[in-house]
Amino acid sequence: MQTPQQQNLFDEPAVRAARILIDGASDLVFDYAIPPGIEGILPGCRVEIPLRHHTATGTVLEITEPQDTWAGSLKLIRRLIAPEPLISAPLMEMARWASQYYAAPIEQFIRCIVPEPVRQEKHSEKTHKVVRLLAKPSQEDETRLNKRAPRQASILHLLAESPDRTLTLKELGGTAALTPCRALEKQGYLTITEEEQHRDPSAGEDYLPTSALKLNEEQEQALKAVVADIEHADKKPILLQGVTGSGKTEVYLQAVEHTVRQGKSALILVPEISLTPQTLQRFKSRFSSLPGSVAILHSSLSDGERFDEWHSIREGTARIAIGPRSAVFAPLRNLGLIIVDEEHDGSYKQESAPRYQGRDLAVLRAKLEGATVVLGSATPSLETLHNARTGKYATLRLDRRADGQTLPLIRILDMRTEAKDKKYAGVLSERLRMAIDKRLARGEQTILLLNRRGFARSLQCPDCGHNVTCAHCALPLTYHITEDRLICHLCGYRAIVPRECPECRSSNILLQGFGTQKVEAILNRAFPQARLQRIDADISRRKNAVRDILGQFRARKLDILLGTQMIAKGLDFPGVTLVGVLNADLGLCIPDLRASERTFQLLTQVAGRAGRGDLDGEVIIQTFTPHAAAIQFARRHDTDGFADQELDLRRQFEHPPYVHLAVLTLRSTKEELAEYSMHTLYRRLVKNLPPDILVSEPAPAPIPKAYGQYRFQSTIKSHSARRIATCVSQEIAAMNAGDDIIITLDIDAYSFM
Numbered sequence: 001m002q003t004p005q006q007q008n009l010f011d012e013p014a015v016r017a018a019r020i021l022i023d024g025a026s027d028l029v030f031d032y033a034i035p036p037g038i039e040g041i042l043p044g045c046r047v048e049i050p051l052r053h054h055t056a057t058g059t060v061l062e063i064t065e066p067q068d069t070w071a072g073s074l075k076l077i078r079r080l081i082a083p084e085p086l087i088s089a090p091l092m093e094m095a096r097w098a099s100q101y102y103a104a105p106i107e108q109f110i111r112c113i114v115p116e117p118v119r120q121e122k123h124s125e126k127t128h129k130v131v132r133l134l135a136k137p138s139q140e141d142e143t144r145l146n147k148r149a150p151r152q153a154s155i156l157h158l159l160a161e162s163p164d165r166t167l168t169l170k171e172l173g174g175t176a177a178l179t180p181c182r183a184l185e186k187q188g189y190l191t192i193t194e195e196e197q198h199r200d201p202s203a204g205e206d207y208l209p210t211s212a213l214k215l216n217e218e219q220e221q222a223l224k225a226v227v228a229d230i231e232h233a234d235k236k237p238i239l240l241q242g243v244t245g246s247g248k249t250e251v252y253l254q255a256v257e258h259t260v261r262q263g264k265s266a267l268i269l270v271p272e273i274s275l276t277p278q279t280l281q282r283f284k285s286r287f288s289s290l291p292g293s294v295a296i297l298h299s300s301l302s303d304g305e306r307f308d309e310w311h312s313i314r315e316g317t318a319r320i321a322i323g324p325r326s327a328v329f330a331p332l333r334n335l336g337l338i339i340v341d342e343e344h345d346g347s348y349k350q351e352s353a354p355r356y357q358g359r360d361l362a363v364l365r366a367k368l369e370g371a372t373v374v375l376g377s378a379t380p381s382l383e384t385l386h387n388a389r390t391g392k393y394a395t396l397r398l399d400r401r402a403d404g405q406t407l408p409l410i411r412i413l414d415m416r417t418e419a420k421d422k423k424y425a426g427v428l429s430e431r432l433r434m435a436i437d438k439r440l441a442r443g444e445q446t447i448l449l450l451n452r453r454g455f456a457r458s459l460q461c462p463d464c465g466h467n468v469t470c471a472h473c474a475l476p477l478t479y480h481i482t483e484d485r486l487i488c489h490l491c492g493y494r495a496i497v498p499r500e501c502p503e504c505r506s507s508n509i510l511l512q513g514f515g516t517q518k519v520e521a522i523l524n525r526a527f528p529q530a531r532l533q534r535i536d537a538d539i540s541r542r543k544n545a546v547r548d549i550l551g552q553f554r555a556r557k558l559d560i561l562l563g564t565q566m567i568a569k570g571l572d573f574p575g576v577t578l579v580g581v582l583n584a585d586l587g588l589c590i591p592d593l594r595a596s597e598r599t600f601q602l603l604t605q606v607a608g609r610a611g612r613g614d615l616d617g618e619v620i621i622q623t624f625t626p627h628a629a630a631i632q633f634a635r636r637h638d639t640d641g642f643a644d645q646e647l648d649l650r651r652q653f654e655h656p657p658y659v660h661l662a663v664l665t666l667r668s669t670k671e672e673l674a675e676y677s678m679h680t681l682y683r684r685l686v687k688n689l690p691p692d693i694l695v696s697e698p699a700p701a702p703i704p705k706a707y708g709q710y711r712f713q714s715t716i717k718s719h720s721a722r723r724i725a726t727c728v729s730q731e732i733a734a735m736n737a738g739d740d741i742i743i744t745l746d747i748d749a750y751s752f753m
């Protein structure tokens, strides 16, 4: 039996249908008919639909042409939740594109665009309950409450301790606290009121407004070019290549100002926000005086804050959005400008599902929105440099520091020639020790970098600096204890572990590595009078720790800042006149085709922290491989020279940016199953993939077991990323692996671990 409505649909084939993505963990997509009563359904709209025996919610992916076969079988959409689509047409298009390019279900990208808290109606409540203490209990009452009603006593205590003696009900423990609060209200201790919510994540922070600086000649030219691109229909992505301290930020700020004054909106992407509090502060200070407020998209926002920020961006109350890679999905409308600050930074790559490169999506989004995009860096990625050199991107340059300072002098210190019997041997050279002493005596500041990114599993000779590398890929081989072999993680090449250095015959060849904690202890011994702080992954786990330490350093309450690559980013401290790199080689010894590029970027960036004030800066780089290209080009601040040489190598070895490279990883808690399945999949791929897609022989991942799962990998190369995505996903799907196997395909991979 057909319902009258379905009958109606049957009679009028012109009625349309919609393909709908159902909310929920799985990626269900179904077609539903649009009933005559519901008008104006567009892609991106949120709807209510019947699903089995209950009502579900979902997002319209597309409106489909009606077909005869549908008529009787389609269920009807129940309700349009809001008349306007939650997802704009360009964002919808971006989701579609990304889903194909990165071989990930479209729902994963839809979730990035409309995050969970935004889809939950409950966060739209604009009021909340506020509890205010009126009178403190007498000593007597307190004793009584403590005994009879300990919950009430503790609520009074919390209120008495809090600023303004006021807390929200949520802060007091949510609805569970309501009954004891009501009881206390009756006794006259407190009041409960319903108040408008202000969920401003920067509440309580103070920003001194700044005004635009007078640009120097180079900055002026760059700004002019960016503004011209904003105003012309014919656009091209722009690389803003400016040396450290050249004042790129000032160009961004004035370009954003121009955009906003034209009534458009602007998106600013920055590397991990918690590590770049200073950059954030500079944007906020300037924009506090602009029309159209700023939304900051931290990962640490509460659900309520996220809801509010999202809606204020979408409604246009906030016309400037700043955030990390995920902000590329921010629902800005009438977008005029996207800035990707430190575009080379690794944090733009999302390493969990959906895997994507935020910088690349920013370029795509700009194209779809007709917006200008500026990728800025002192050390652009080779991908971006390649695009600039082939004319796909326009290049603007700032070759001098903003107010005439010189770039710091960089000295390379060959650790092979350092005396081995010295007290701090292998960690602190005599020269660096003396340089630090000098800064301490003069009251100047020092930054020390320990690039511990590297693995202690590669082989390096301490006498000659030789790294054992793959014959086919020129990448360091990684030691695998289980097989007692050195393995190349790109091509699967295996080698026996040499007992002596193949280069100088030294038998000292060993696994390298020392960590920040050990170095901190050594430094404390070497400079007992120095005020020293360390920043690394362990420290940054504590809330606000990085911000606080950087604040102290800025206020010159610290003499030495020791840290991993976390401290190399965007810091502008005029008191720093010395930068020391403890072991420049650690980043070179990892099985990663970008090891050299990353080391060059890191050294150049951290060196650029020195001499930004009135005093000149000095940089000392300790290394066992003083002739490595990354180190030599960094010494001369020579980004172009490095790029020439490295791009040449990449071309020879057919590495990115000359090909697209994907990493295929198979994981399982059962080692044999993982290995066997990986080989089965590999054979399938070899047999079925078209000849332009190359697959490497599987090998255990450099981290062969993690979170209880064994991991096996192959790398896949092709000139078309889309072809990898399509063809390989087909084979993965056809393999029909069981639930105890997880297969991931990382297109344009950055991590080979």
Ligand SMILES: Nc1ncnc2c1ncn2[C@@H]1O[C@H](COP(=O)(O)OP(=O)(O)OP(=O)(O)O)[C@@H](O)[C@H]1O
Pocket (backbone or CB within 6 Å): 213, 214, 215, 216, 219, 242, 243, 244, 245, 246, 247, 248, 249, 250, 377, 378, 402, 403, 569, 570, 571, 572, 608
């Ligand atoms: N036109 C200008 N006149 C004077 N000072 C300027 C000017 N432009 C920028 N500055 C100052 O120069 C310093 C360096 O600028 P900024 O931090 O923007 O450089 P950057 O190119 O972003 O550097 P990095 O890549 O190292 O982060 C800042 O203290 C900034 O205030």
Ligand SMILES: [Zn+2]
Pocket (backbone or CB within 6 Å): 470, 471, 472, 473, 474, 488, 489, 490, 491, 492, 493
């Ligand atoms: Zn190899």
